[in-house]
Amino acid sequence: MALHVPPAPAPALRCVLTALGSPTAIHEAHTPALKSAQGPLAPELPLPLHVLDRVAQGEELPSRLAGWRFLIRSGERMVAAADTRLTPDGWAFSHFFEGPYVTSTEQALRQADAQAAPHQVRLLSVPELYMLTLWLHGDCAADPAEGTPAPSDLLIPLAPAPTGIAAGRPYQVADLLPVLTLRLGHAPLLRTTA
Known part of the structure; x- marks a missing residue:
């Protein structure tokens, strides 16, 4: 397996497990697939969720850890996802959701x-x-809560992707940035040397 899935912080996982065990949390979720799932529900594939607060000219992309996302398995398929977020008091469950990002993340x-x-x-x-990508970071030993996308890292836009950006196609960060800056009407994000 070429992918290294970093372990989520134990308190973030506990939040999701508690929410999955709560009939109220599942009943109040806007996730029909989660409500109708037969059998046990299990959080899998914890993914650190980073956000680009703004896309601007510079040497690197300014990103910050916004939380951890867990795909929720029921039997043989992923039926939903659960997000957690860091609060001043520690990790907290945010919400359940379903839809195309769950399927496209798995793909x-x-x-x-x-x-x-x-x-x-x-x-x-x-x-x-309004874009979400799978970010393949080249340093498997890096702290998953830290860092910014390196020019040689890969980004795979998830469906639905913005018009003009192919979902499911791996892009090197250095190749996708000119497309993003063009779409946003900004100057180039990375300076390259010849």
């Missing part, structure tokens, strides 16, 4: 696992474009 993980080089897997959100 992108399978696709990324076929990559020859090892990668640490993360998620990277670009709110300005």
Whole structure:
């Protein structure tokens, strides 16, 4: 397996397990697939969720850890996802959700696992474009809560992707940034040397 899925903080996992064990949390969720799931529900594939607060010109992309996302398995398939967030009091459950990002995350993980080089897997959100990507970070030993996308890291846009950006296609960060800056109407994000 070429993918390194970093372990989530234990308190974040406990939050999700507590929510999954709460009939109230599941009943109040807007996730019909989660409510109708037969059998046990299990959180799997914890992914650190980083957010680009803004896309601007510079040497690197300014990102911050926004939380951890867990895919929720019921039997043989993923039916939903659960997000956690860091609060001043520690990790807290945020919400359950379902929809195309759950399916496209699972597909992108399978696709990324076929990559020859090892990668640490993360998620990277670009709110300005309503875009979510699977981020394949080249340093498997890195702290999953830290760092910014390196020019050689891979980003796989998840479906639905913005118009003009192919979902499911791996892009090197250095190749995708000009597309993002063009879409956002900004100057180039990375300076390259010849």
